[in-house]
Amino acid sequence: MHVLRQAQDDNQPDSTSQQVSLGRAIVITSGKGGVGKTTTTANLGTALAKRGAKVVLVDADVGLRNLDIVMGLESRVKHHVLDVLEEAVGLDEALVRDKHSSTLYLLAAAQTREKDDVDTEKMRALIESLRERFEYVLIDCPAGIEKGFKNAVVGAQEAIVVCTPEVSAVRDVDRVVGLLGNAFSPQLIINRVRAQLVKKGKMLSVDDVNSILRLPLLGVIADEPEVIVSTNKGEPLALRTDSQTAAAYHAIAARIAGEDVPAPTVEYKESFMSKLGAFFGGRK
Amino acid sequence: MEGRRARPRPFEPGAVMAVLRGKGLGLEIALGGRDFEDVLAELQSKLAERPGFYAGSPATAALGHSSLSNEQLERLRGVLHGHGIALEALSGGLDLEPLATAAGLRFMVLDDGGEELARRRALRPKREVQLSDAARSLVADFDGARADIADRRKRGEASVRRAIIAQPQPAVNLHIEPSAPGTLYHVGTLRGGQALSHVGNIVVIGDVNPGAELVASGDIVVFGALRGVAHAGAQGDASARVHAIELAPTQLRIAAFIAADAGDRVRTPIHPETACVHDDRIAIFPRGRAPS
């Protein structure tokens, strides 16, 4: 009994610290499914929290929730976004604290409900109230451009767009960037790059992708088997210190926080380094 | 024979004849907007006032927007001939051209916009041109589609679709700044899924990404890379053109012609190009080399 009570206390976000300004609400989106939005949300959140920031992750994929699995928190989820929106439960009760970082929280999606059940205006208000308590509100957007997308986007001021080096992904991402318009200052993460294949001409290069998308580049992440392993285990890679991918996410987190970070010192192939340098040295 | 544009003349009530000084064009009989019998009667009375004065002058019958029958033309001619005046030319709407030609008269079309331009284009002598690696029309593939576009045009339905611009939440409108009446002037890149359609010309300062569409009844100019679909002359004007700094469209359409890049065009270094209908298909020329 004693232990249980303690766990509940631990689960409450620290409401005593004051936040001077509203936090940043960033939606992580792509249009195309399977490019790594959820993995990116989880890892970025972890990386930002490791820097000491107060972060909440919001899973906007009602009916197909996955952020909790990727964070390894599925067994701790008792309430979800819709419960809060419908005022069946308070925000504090729905927020799940991360296993590893004390400043990282998760607001899970409902699994047995539909995206149509979400009231867009209430969602906006929810994000606003989260911004009052957290420095970063990262919203994991579902695939597609239907209501789920619209719900995820409402309330956000910034967007991170995730794309893989494939023509169908570039096409879908371009559509989404067009829909977002100028209001979100979208920035790009290119995920699942296989440098060897790019070299062989069997995969699009960073330039190929960004010659169409023309977005400021936040980072480039290589395709590593460890990513699949980590999502299956529910332990975001950003927790590790020995992983290239983790380093990439940390660099991205630093950039988001406003630091001027040079290209990460990882073993990207030669062709990459020069391209990355060109991108990070200044805006294109 | 090349036509010449008739200068628009203000209609002076009561003035039947006016001399065009310094131009050597002789007399102009203003018939536009008036009853033919009235004009003929007035003409005869004016000529009778000063017999022989105008003899030897050539005359032009200015119809304006009015029509003229063969019989009326002969009667007019007869009256003028009786005073030694030779009717040499007719000016008015394009529909009068056959009448003029049949009567052996020179014809001058009243300038009312695109018709004259189009006519002139059709009359220009064809020149030998150097083709760049041309886009090939995939004739067999597009038969059904082309037939449908032509059908719609015949039925009077516009091929120009309504502008479909995605409006998500929050909505951001595409920035539209008309630079001149008839031209849609858009600043910014068009992303996949966005479309612009316009009766007139379209100018885009920016790229047109794959998945984006431009539909114009006139010309299309992209000051950037055209990678989406462009349809110029969408209401049937096969003289319409598509210009771009980088012409790399997914598909190009002019009037009822459709072409897709065969993929073997050499485009390095990137240079501005123009697409137009030539020899019954869409061809692409380097800027400045397209037949005018």
Add this chain to the structure above:
Amino acid sequence: MSARKIVFTSGKGGVGKTTTTVNVGAALAKRGHRVILVDADIGLRNLDLVLGLEKRIVFDLVEVIEGRCQLRQALIKDKRFESLSILPAAQTRDKDAVSEVQMAAIVDELAALCDYALIDCPAGIEAGFRNAVAGAGEAIVVTTPEVSAIRDADRVIGKLAEREMPVRLIINRIRPDMVRTGDMLSVDDVCEILSAELLGIVPDDEEVIDTTNKGEPVVLNETNRLRVIYDKVARRLEGELVPFTNLDNTGFFGRLLGALKAG
């Protein structure tokens, strides 16, 4: 006899629905069937791109439904095959441009023209999914052996069961090396969790991304082993009982069962 109308769906995006639809369709066409592929992902169309036919699109599904053109004018025949055509989706529209009823009507019309109508479903379980499913009589669920994909597949299978639609499973992008080290769920694991009939197991292949970028379905590549695998899927769809391929030479299933027993 009317055609078989099969929807390819998954719930999770990016597991390879479109690639699978294209390659299964191509395999069926190669076996002599008349196949029409339908892209139901309005606004995010990709079927045309994966087949390399994007430049030949003149009319699309929405225009057919709105009566602005005839069905035959919108169909694009793939010249590399005897009898494979696609009906592309619209790019500048949204999923609310068509209703379930309209979708079902179109697929019925198509069914009169072919032996197999394969519908490529968008990701998710929203209106796009409902529209795609409305036209079908059976479903193939595509999943990868990853926890999130399986969870979503499970949700989708549940929804399909509500409609009493027969469901079969294709497991895509399996990596036997990772299965062996326990870093990836095995085929048996997946089937057990989802309790669906297995239609195919497709291994992860480096070449596939390149083929989709180039618009050349992998079944056209004579040296790629996926060609045989998709052919087997086609044969199973025809009703033949075809044993599953050994993905490595050392007794794939034996090892899998071993791994399962171990934990």
